[in-house]
Amino acid sequence: MPKYDYLILSPHFDDAVLSCSARILAASRQKKKILVATVFSETSNAPDDLEKSRQRKDEDDKAMSFVGADSVWLGFADAPWRSPHYSSFSRIIGQPAASDFEFQQEVGRRIANLWQEVQPETTLLPLAVGEHIDHRIVYQARHALPPYCNLEFYEDRPYVFPKGMLELRLTAIAGSDEDRDLRRFRELLSNLSAVHIYKSGRAALTYGWLLAMARRIRKPPVDAPLLEPRLIKFEEADLQMVLNAMSFYDSQIKGLFGTLAEYEEECRAYAALLSEAAYAERYWIRIHTRRQAFDIIKR
Numbered sequence: 001m002p003k004y005d006y007l008i009l010s011p012h013f014d015d016a017v018l019s020c021s022a023r024i025l026a027a028s029r030q031k032k033k034i035l036v037a038t039v040f041s042e043t044s045n046a047p048d049d050l051e052k053s054r055q056r057k058d059e060d061d062k063a064m065s066f067v068g069a070d071s072v073w074l075g076f077a078d079a080p081w082r083s084p085h086y087s088s089f090s091r092i093i094g095q096p097a098a099s100d101f102e103f104q105q106e107v108g109r110r111i112a113n114l115w116q117e118v119q120p121e122t123t124l125l126p127l128a129v130g131e132h133i134d135h136r137i138v139y140q141a142r143h144a145l146p147p148y149c150n151l152e153f154y155e156d157r158p159y160v161f162p163k164g165m166l167e168l169r170l171t172a173i174a175g176s177d178e179d180r181d182l183r184r185f186r187e188l189l190s191n192l193s194a195v196h197i198y199k200s201g202r203a204a205l206t207y208g209w210l211l212a213m214a215r216r217i218r219k220p221p222v223d224a225p226l227l228e229p230r231l232i233k234f235e236e237a238d239l240q241m242v243l244n245a246m247s248f249y250d251s252q253i254k255g256l257f258g259t260l261a262e263y264e265e266e267c268r269a270y271a272a273l274l275s276e277a278a279y280a281e282r283y284w285i286r287i288h289t290r291r292q293a294f295d296i297i298k299r
Helices: 015-029 047-067 100-118 133-144 165-174 179-189 195-199 201-216 236-246 250-256 260-274 290-297
Strands: 006-010 034-042 070-077 122-126 151-154 225-234 279-289
Touching: 006 015, 006 100, 015 034, 015 047, 015 122, 015 225, 015 236, 015 279, 034 047, 034 100, 034 133, 047 070, 047 236, 047 250, 070 100, 100 133, 122 133, 225 236, 236 260, 236 279, 250 260, 260 279
Parallel strands: 006 034, 006 122, 034 070, 122 151
Antiparallel strands: 151 279, 225 279
16 A cells, blocks of 8 residues: 555544545645545445445445545444444443453554554544544544654534533543543433434533533642644635545435535534634644633633
8 A cells, every 4th residue: 555644543534524524635735645445344244235335335336536645445444333232322422332442442453553554643543522432432542653753633523513522522632531521411412313303402401511510520630631722724715625525425424414405504503613714623632731621622
């Protein structure tokens, strides 16, 4: 396999484009070599599932061609097809299945082997905002990579859009003595069956509780390490290219946002929180202190 400038680990087919497409497009224009590795690319062998899988792979091929990236599918099964433990959204964002502790090591080894094959200058992994188990497993793969690896973490869209979600994830990453509170966050999230209903009134109340509970967690010292944010600003034309890229994942748009126009609305709203740019993506790179990180994301 050839060497690449970027290796982007995408838990599912659409995650890299949802979260990193403007950066991928910019790198492609600069003639950088980009490899997007989709980790969980398989479902069950049931005919209906296989047909949906073929559709998603076809969508992914078209999207990768559009953004100018090569792709590889690592062949692991999505959470619902991997274990009956993940029978609902609340379980997918809750405690891992017992079998996933060993499985996580297997995924890490596969990602590490791929990294050695392609020797990327920069590796992007999900921050796992939203606590989806597949995203958490890919995030944990950082432990399998060499210590000198140039790692960056992208904010998982659309999970990062609701106010407070990033703060909760940073709290979880930093660690807490109150694990029961983090479990309670996931119990409250069980009322939400899909990402796009986060905009409902019921969801706003739920997230109000979540944020209040996050602030009651007994936190580590303010100098505990966290990641340093890097904001990349883009123009209106870049946003339109992002929307064009996302449009290839037609099978996913309705469940995630309702319509592509609603996705555009959420992208613009989030960009407005981050900067004055028409569109923006934030990545997390170097180690920072807890106080600085929370000051940066304070609304």
